[in-house]
């Protein structure tokens with residue numbers, strides 16, 4: 001049998017996103033069956049966003065990690081725990097935030113079969129393919145502010161020229177998926193865990209999140 005593959009340019013979640021009246025539960029249910037790009041093949045499950053539909057702030061990360069892929073929830077691993085602590089220290093209530101990723105399936109490599117899964121950054125095409133889910137989340141939650149966690153989320157939302165080091169800790173005003181949005185970029189919390197000077201990197205994250213907290217007050 002000959003198997004045909006969609007060209008990479010054809011990757012998109014669009015046909016899987018429900019039309020008409022919808023809520024987060026309906027979106028989450030539909031996203032569980034998304035085959036909009038090849039990342040669903042090796043991952044355990046779709047990891048959709050979590051939090052209140054009335055959240056004032058939406059946090060957008062890169063993609064689920066190993067723990068998130070197994071549990072089906074975003075930011076439940078070590079980076080998520082660090083982020084919760086940083087949010088509280090900055091004056092933002094994690095319970096009043098909606099948290100999601102630019103890409104909803106875990107992308108990874110393995111050096112050898114049955115070895116630990118190693119995170120691999122999603123490509124621009126995979127980020128673009130997954131964009132309709134993020135657009136649908138933004139349209140439903142209508143956050144007052146988006147916190148962009150790291151370079152991949154920034155590229156997914158603001159384009160490939162995004163550089164987190166140039167704009168972190170500032171309030172940006174941009175049109176995202178056809179809607180005017182305010183955004184505060186910062187680093188991804190996993191970069192804090194990898195940093196040689198973890199305390200300085202953590203304080204930098206808290207400082208950026210404090211800008212977001214002030215923008216909301």
Ligand code: SF4
Pocket residue numbers: 012013031034035036037038039040046103104105126129130133
């Ligand atoms: S990564 Fe996004 S577009 Fe690709 S299969 Fe998963 S949910 Fe669909």
